[in-house]
Amino acid sequence: MAAGWNVGDWVPPPLSGRATGLALKGVGVASNAIALPRPRGEGNGEAAVLPLLQVSAVTRDYPGPRRSLLTRGTPVRAVDDVSFDMSAGRSVALVGRSGCGKSTLARLVLALDRPTRGSIRFGGTEIVGADHATLKAARRNMQVVFQDPYSSFDPRYTVERLVGEPLHLLDPAPRHDERRDRIVQTLREVGLLAEDMQKYPHEFSGGQRQRLSIARAIITRPKLVVADEPVSALDVTTRARILDLLAELNRRLGIAYLFITHDLQVARAVTEDVMVMQEGRIVERGPTSRVFDDPQSQAARELVAATPDLRRALARRLAEQG
Ligand SMILES: Nc1ncnc2c1ncn2[C@@H]1O[C@H](COP(=O)(O)OP(=O)(O)OP(=O)(O)O)[C@@H](O)[C@H]1O
Numbered sequence: 001m002a003a004g005w006n007v008g009d010w011v012p013p014p015l016s017g018r019a020t021g022l023a024l025k026g027v028g029v030a031s032n033a034i035a036l037p038r039p040r041g042e043g044n045g046e047a048a049v050l051p052l053l054q055v056s057a058v059t060r061d062y063p064g065p066r067r068s069l070l071t072r073g074t075p076v077r078a079v080d081d082v083s084f085d086m087s088a089g090r091s092v093a094l095v096g097r098s099g100c101g102k103s104t105l106a107r108l109v110l111a112l113d114r115p116t117r118g119s120i121r122f123g124g125t126e127i128v129g130a131d132h133a134t135l136k137a138a139r140r141n142m143q144v145v146f147q148d149p150y151s152s153f154d155p156r157y158t159v160e161r162l163v164g165e166p167l168h169l170l171d172p173a174p175r176h177d178e179r180r181d182r183i184v185q186t187l188r189e190v191g192l193l194a195e196d197m198q199k200y201p202h203e204f205s206g207g208q209r210q211r212l213s214i215a216r217a218i219i220t221r222p223k224l225v226v227a228d229e230p231v232s233a234l235d236v237t238t239r240a241r242i243l244d245l246l247a248e249l250n251r252r253l254g255i256a257y258l259f260i261t262h263d264l265q266v267a268r269a270v271t272e273d274v275m276v277m278q279e280g281r282i283v284e285r286g287p288t289s290r291v292f293d294d295p296q297s298q299a300a301r302e303l304v305a306a307t308p309d310l311r312r313a314l315a316r317r318l319a320e321q322g
Pocket residue numbers: 062063076077078096097098099100101102103104105262
């Protein structure tokens with residue numbers, strides 16, 4: 001385990017005054033870093049400045065498809081020398097066309113997969129190749145919401161068990177009444193009811209299931225939620241409600257999202273910054289509204305062009321200006 005403070009012990013800085021999702025969307029924040037406590041044992045009283053997440057020169061190659069019993073095709077480079085930082089409380093969208101490597105990068109950040117090379121630090125601690133205890137501490141603070149609300153849950157278990165599952169990551173893990181209280185509180189936070197605890201996943205709609213996924217993701221009060229196309233499977237109205245919920249949780253709990261989407265419009269609803277990915281590389285990064293209004297890379301221009309609402313809005317604005 002890396003020397004330094006333990007991700008499990010990390011207490012975030014006060015959230016007042018920091019940039020939030022929808023409310024301060026488009027408002028520039030000078031620094032991409034925050035003041036965090038110094039690693040234990042290095043203390044000279046000053047606060048160290050550490051990003052929440054530091055991805056450095058990360059590459060992931062997958063073996064090429066098998067050609068015969070003994071030969072394989074050229075390896076697929078799904079993620080190609082990617083580096084970026086994220087600050088606490090400040091959400092970042094990862095956008096790009098299908099197959100550009102977004103989900104692979106998400107799995108690497110979540111330590112569900114291991115990079116071929118490169119380093120990933122969460123709260124200052126290296127998680128690539130980390131031991132079980134380090135990963136357990138990191139997972140308290142880093143949770144996930146996937147796209148498909150129908151396959152996210154084991155249909156045999158009640159909501160109480162499914163939503164409460166990450167509580168075992170806490171040290172000490174809450175028991176009995178405390179556990180139930182936390183589950184009830186979290187269900188309420190995502191707009192569900194205490195009595196939903198005894199239900200099974202099939203008793204909920206797609207939007208409600210995504211609320212269950214979000215409840216499971218926030219029950220340990222993580223600092224980072226990696227959300228991989230969390231609203232893509234939802235109809236437009238439900239999508240807007242879930243985006244509102246995510247933005248509110250960012251404002252209230254200071255949760256930062258690494259928010260994967262192919263839709264810049266969705267990115268704009270919940271993030272301040274956007275990274276554009278193309279063929280495994282980050283080709284552009286900037287404030288979401290700037291990338292939206294003035295895309296620099298070909299990949300970003302294509303994504304903007306594929307966002308019909310924006311084209312309509314721009315046409316309207318031009319018409320208003322005569
Ligand atoms: N387990 C795997 N084995 C081999 N190749 C893989 C594997 N997972 C992903 N890939 C390849 O890596 C590349 C990136 O895939 P990835 O799923 O990360 O893309 P994505 O941006 O999430 O796409 P989408 O928007 O369709 O979800 C693709 O070429 C894909 O075929």
